[in-house]
Amino acid sequence: MADSLSAEALDQLFLTARTQNKWLDTPVPDSKIHELYDLLKFGPTSANASPARFVFIRTPEGKEKLKPALSSGNLAKTMSAPVTAIVAHDAAFYEKLPQLFPHADAKSWFTSSEKLAEVTAFRNGTLQGAYLILAARAVGLDTGAMSGFDNAKVDEAFFAGTTWKSNFLVNLGYGDPSGVFERLPRLSFDEAARFE
Numbered sequence: 001m002a003d004s005l006s007a008e009a010l011d012q013l014f015l016t017a018r019t020q021n022k023w024l025d026t027p028v029p030d031s032k033i034h035e036l037y038d039l040l041k042f043g044p045t046s047a048n049a050s051p052a053r054f055v056f057i058r059t060p061e062g063k064e065k066l067k068p069a070l071s072s073g074n075l076a077k078t079m080s081a082p083v084t085a086i087v088a089h090d091a092a093f094y095e096k097l098p099q100l101f102p103h104a105d106a107k108s109w110f111t112s113s114e115k116l117a118e119v120t121a122f123r124n125g126t127l128q129g130a131y132l133i134l135a136a137r138a139v140g141l142d143t144g145a146m147s148g149f150d151n152a153k154v155d156e157a158f159f160a161g162t163t164w165k166s167n168f169l170v171n172l173g174y175g176d177p178s179g180v181f182e183r184l185p186r187l188s189f190d191e192a193a194r195f196e
């Protein structure tokens with residue numbers, strides 16, 4: 001049985017970790033992004049399907065491609081972030097199930113139900129996006145998730161002719177604390193949960 005993480009680790013992952021709106025110039029090496037992927041890939045998904053796909057945009061050309069899709073409130077911070085991750089999922093994720101879930105014919109569960117495939121891709125792709133946020137914090141990066149953008153434009157610019165679909169964006173880098181908003185309240189346990 002493992003103990004709880006240290007107070008420092010809990011701060012870094014949850015308690016003092018904050019959504020960032022301004023970024024320092026400090027670059028993020030590609031090796032850091034590999035480090036973060038090599039953690040997030042171990043977060044659980046149904047049938048180990050791992051439907052999330054990621055594009056880590058860190059060049060000016062990539063940012064220009066993303067720019068027309070961004071809402072005005074997300075523009076400046078995204079253009080200045082060292083890296084912006086597109087969290088996407090592959091609608092045809094089941095093609096990889098013979099590799100990822102080799103002990104059963106899991107592919108047929110999804111090829112026989114378009115609805116189940118769609119729900120599974122979105123549910124697990126979103127979970128993997130959350131794993132990305134926590135993995136980023138675990139390797140010392142700050143994050144800023146965003147759904148304020150035009151998904152159709154992102155899909156057209158980055159995923160035309162593929163089965164990948166964008167879900168949300170996450171800016172990654174080292175945050176400038178001057179851009180952090182006041183912490184918003186959270187629901188108490190009794191407001192959000194109950195035992196049965």
Ligand SMILES: Cc1cc2nc3c(=O)[nH]c(=O)nc-3n(C[C@H](O)[C@H](O)[C@H](O)COP(=O)(O)O)c2cc1C
Pocket residue numbers: 017018019020073074144145146147148149168183184
């Ligand atoms: C999926 C997702 C989408 C979000 N979209 C936006 C967005 O488009 N623009 C923005 O400024 N913040 C966005 N946020 C940030 C939230 O407003 C922020 O995480 C929340 O207020 C909590 O802030 P905190 O992490 O600093 O406590 C998003 C967060 C998530 C997880």
